[in-house]
Amino acid sequence: MKTFFAVLKNDYLRMLPRWTVMGVFTLFTLCTMLFAVYLTEVQHFNAHIAYIPQGSSMSAPQSSPSLTVTVLKTAPPRSALMQQQYDAYVTPGPSGEYNIETLKNQDFEQLLILLLKDPNADLSALQPGRGVGVNVLGFMMMFVLTFASFNLFVFADDKEQGQLRRVATAPVSFGFYLAAHCLFCISLLLPEYLLLVTLKLLGWDIGFSLLQYAGLLAILGLFGISLSLLLHTLIKKPDNANMLGNSIVVLTSILSGSFYSLKAGNPVLDHLVDLLPQKQFLTFTAALQNGNAAAHTGPLLYFIVFTFALLAAAVTILHKKYVKQV
Amino acid sequence: MQRFYSIFKMDLTNLFKNPVLVGYNIVFAVLITAIMGFLMSGSYANAADSYQYYTVTMILYGVFNGAMTASNCFMERDIKRPNLRIIFSPAGSFPIYFSKILASFVFDYSLHLILLALWCPALHISLGSRPIFFLLLLAPIEFASAALGTFFCCIFHSEETTSTLLSLVISVLCILGGSFFSLDGMGKGLALLSRLSPVKWINDAFFALCCDNDLHLFMPVLLGATAVSALLVLGCRVFFSTEDYL
Amino acid sequence: MENLMSIQDLQKSFKGNCVLKNLSFAVQPGEILCILGPNGAGKTTTINILTAALRSDGGTILFKGSPIGKQLKAYKQSLGIVPQEISLYEELSAERNLSFFASLYGLRGAKLKQAVDEALTFAGLQERRHDKVKTFSGGMKRRLNIACAIAHHPELVIMDEPTVGIDPQSRNYILNSIQKLRDENMTVIYTTHYMEEVETISTRILIMDHGVLIAQGTKESLKADIENEKKYTIEVEENGQITHDDFFAIEGVKSANLQGNTIEITSLKGVENLDRIIALLVSRGEKIQNITSENASLETVFLKLTGRKLRD
Numbered sequence: 001m002k003t004f005f006a007v008l009k010n011d012y013l014r015m016l017p018r019w020t021v022m023g024v025f026t027l028f029t030l031c032t033m034l035f036a037v038y039l040t041e042v043q044h045f046n047a048h049i050a051y052i053p054q055g056s057s058m059s060a061p062q063s064s065p066s067l068t069v070t071v072l073k074t075a076p077p078r079s080a081l082m083q084q085q086y087d088a089y090v091t092p093g094p095s096g097e098y099n100i101e102t103l104k105n106q107d108f109e110q111l112l113i114l115l116l117k118d119p120n121a122d123l124s125a126l127q128p129g130r131g132v133g134v135n136v137l138g139f140m141m142m143f144v145l146t147f148a149s150f151n152l153f154v155f156a157d158d159k160e161q162g163q164l165r166r167v168a169t170a171p172v173s174f175g176f177y178l179a180a181h182c183l184f185c186i187s188l189l190l191p192e193y194l195l196l197v198t199l200k201l202l203g204w205d206i207g208f209s210l211l212q213y214a215g216l217l218a219i220l221g222l223f224g225i226s227l228s229l230l231l232h233t234l235i236k237k238p239d240n241a242n243m244l245g246n247s248i249v250v251l252t253s254i255l256s257g258s259f260y261s262l263k264a265g266n267p268v269l270d271h272l273v274d275l276l277p278q279k280q281f282l283t284f285t286a287a288l289q290n291g292n293a294a295a296h297t298g299p300l301l302y303f304i305v306f307t308f309a310l311l312a313a314a315v316t317i318l319h320k321k322y323v324k325q326v
Numbered sequence: 327m328q329r330f331y332s333i334f335k336m337d338l339t340n341l342f343k344n345p346v347l348v349g350y351n352i353v354f355a356v357l358i359t360a361i362m363g364f365l366m367s368g369s370y371a372n373a374a375d376s377y378q379y380y381t382v383t384m385i386l387y388g389v390f391n392g393a394m395t396a397s398n399c400f401m402e403r404d405i406k407r408p409n410l411r412i413i414f415s416p417a418g419s420f421p422i423y424f425s426k427i428l429a430s431f432v433f434d435y436s437l438h439l440i441l442l443a444l445w446c447p448a449l450h451i452s453l454g455s456r457p458i459f460f461l462l463l464l465a466p467i468e469f470a471s472a473a474l475g476t477f478f479c480c481i482f483h484s485e486e487t488t489s490t491l492l493s494l495v496i497s498v499l500c501i502l503g504g505s506f507f508s509l510d511g512m513g514k515g516l517a518l519l520s521r522l523s524p525v526k527w528i529n530d531a532f533f534a535l536c537c538d539n540d541l542h543l544f545m546p547v548l549l550g551a552t553a554v555s556a557l558l559v560l561g562c563r564v565f566f567s568t569e570d571y572l
Numbered sequence: 573m574e575n576l577m578s579i580q581d582l583q584k585s586f587k588g589n590c591v592l593k594n595l596s597f598a599v600q601p602g603e604i605l606c607i608l609g610p611n612g613a614g615k616t617t618t619i620n621i622l623t624a625a626l627r628s629d630g631g632t633i634l635f636k637g638s639p640i641g642k643q644l645k646a647y648k649q650s651l652g653i654v655p656q657e658i659s660l661y662e663e664l665s666a667e668r669n670l671s672f673f674a675s676l677y678g679l680r681g682a683k684l685k686q687a688v689d690e691a692l693t694f695a696g697l698q699e700r701r702h703d704k705v706k707t708f709s710g711g712m713k714r715r716l717n718i719a720c721a722i723a724h725h726p727e728l729v730i731m732d733e734p735t736v737g738i739d740p741q742s743r744n745y746i747l748n749s750i751q752k753l754r755d756e757n758m759t760v761i762y763t764t765h766y767m768e769e770v771e772t773i774s775t776r777i778l779i780m781d782h783g784v785l786i787a788q789g790t791k792e793s794l795k796a797d798i799e800n801e802k803k804y805t806i807e808v809e810e811n812g813q814i815t816h817d818d819f820f821a822i823e824g825v826k827s828a829n830l831q832g833n834t835i836e837i838t839s840l841k842g843v844e845n846l847d848r849i850i851a852l853l854v855s856r857g858e859k860i861q862n863i864t865s866e867n868a869s870l871e872t873v874f875l876k877l878t879g880r881k882l883r884d
Contacts, residue, residue, distance in 0.1 A: 018487070021490055021491055024491060024494070025490070025494060028494055032498075038515075039512065047511075048510070048511055077534065077537065077538035077540060078537045078538055079530070079533035079534050079536075079537035079538045079540070082378065082537050083379075083504065083508060083510065083529065084504075084510050084511050085508075085510045103370055103372065103375045104369060104370060104371060105368065105369055105371050106371065108369075109371075143494075146490075146493070153486070160403075237403070237404070238486070239398065239403065239485060239486065239489070242486070242489065242490070243346055243394070243398075243489070244346065246493055247350060247354050250358075250497065251354070251357060251358055251361065254506060255361060255365065259506060259507065260506070269364065269365075273365075
């Protein structure tokens, strides 16, 4: 235990010269959390269309919470459709119907036709949004994982500069040494947790209870640490390990739908994406949000097992390389 | 001039000899474009539109990430000391940071051009009726990214800090700018927030080029990126001090 | 003979802490000038100022009679620096490293090739010219580090502890090579902690402490002050009642230093008084465990001038 506390204390002391970067990281994560909460408020199906009357006497469609109509003399350029500044261009047809020009799929077109007929049509059943808790954790995910990679400089520097070899040859527990680094990295998620506490106290709906958030943040943080630990173990140069780790995190977080639910439409690819631990994590959090977590313990277990598998692999390799030399 | 050329050649060699950087600029770029394009294709009537969108935005994302290439070129641990040995030579300090900017620019720009040359015909991605403008406009933005990475290195004296910060800042600006998903359809507030990101303006310029053959944003973005580049190079001159590296 | 370099009243402070105070010395052409000093004496700061990498707070530095600031590029052209840390591109070969650093000093084409070949021969690395530096031993890296500094045949070579952490064979090779540099009319400024290196190669020595020059001269002139001295170091089992004054009564004894169980006595050479010193100790009931004697050495000079106390 002495090793554990000594290493932990040392980590906090080593953190001090890097406080500016850590502060910026934390600030960004806090901002994305607030952004996620705000996004949930505004998140519902909303089509933004440009209506071009073309001299027709037909009345323009009415705007509503689900439909924003901008009346223009001429159609905007195609780039506006491409960038989704407008979801569709609508012009009056010869027989009282509307002509729709859109790049979006059939489902959207059907919804739009529905809205053009009845702007106040209720679409919530057709387009269920993500809950605030899922949004918060989803948006935080990429930053938490990248932050974990950055915070593991305590281990990366030890490995590169030779302190790891010193620790391994000393009569101390290697396990406690690694555990101290892990706890150090997780403890740096405290500001994020405090923000959630603050929001809860201010009466905001944050989706989950504080205890649930503590657990979810802890395992998410541990996943980031495990991934980063394994990469730093396998890759000699810390800079390369960080670069690769950040690339993997960005790619897999986006694929998992951390910011925006994605579906490939291809069963094979959808199954491949389902293999991503972050995807399973978000699946569980969605189920937890909807009150049927018990039926979705599988994804959580998968995520935890994956995390511990990464951790076990890293520890085994390190143990073989540094401790078990005879 | 000859000395500058020697340093520039060395920097360029070091970049091309780094498999992680080459891989990041090619493989990661291809992967993210292909994956995003494929995953989002379901939302579009024509899958080609999805690839069109993500080719443009992800190439630009790769261009902005060129700042990390520059910081790696300048202060990656193994080459930081020999790079700074140049301080003692008659070459002066200007070539030290400027050659990093130029080498990173050449490295990233050439890789991205190769990528576009192979990717666009294969997936029928349009760069506009006059692709030369699209490719030309990439250049000052590429240069500005390299200058940004070098500038941050001059301030923080560390590749690790620079890369971590920049990676974060660029990701956030790109998310806000609609590179991964458009914020325009998420309400007035978010659409306005999106406008605050310079990435949004740059994306607008490139989409105007490739979708509308419209050059009205070409010069503003070109001049803006050039001005930013000049400011950042000046910033390097101000903040780079040989004494900080002794 | 005109001085190659003339340093007058050099001053430097860091955050209110004065590191160099009115440092003045000259460098003669063709000499090997060794700068000695404990840690924190200001050696590296002096080197950094001489190499124009650090600005001084005051004083002048003349190179061939002209201030270096007025002819900075030409001055740097005449300079070769061997940094304390190995500053080489590890992923590149020895030849590539040399080519690159030599090219910064204006060498091109055939001249560059010749300079690289000569530098590789100088460093004893001809056979490993195409191998990557990361495959080199520490000694080889140090040799290459030096070779990169002399490839362009500078007039003045400044070496900051160039033999740190290498084996005796490599050190020996480097010291011999430095002497060859002098034979080729290069002037060398050399900082080190190793007395035996200074004994071997120096033409002149500067001893610094706390930012001030406290002694300068040749080995012989520095040792002359204590050349007529001899030092005895006597270890006793338990220092009981003996005092300094007891020793001063003995003819020839100049100083006596009692530290725990160790007694250091400085005595005049030629006065055979060891038997009387031993007799005194025995008469006082001291049990002598060990006696060593040494003549004047640079280390003695150095320790006498800077003290034995450990430095921060």
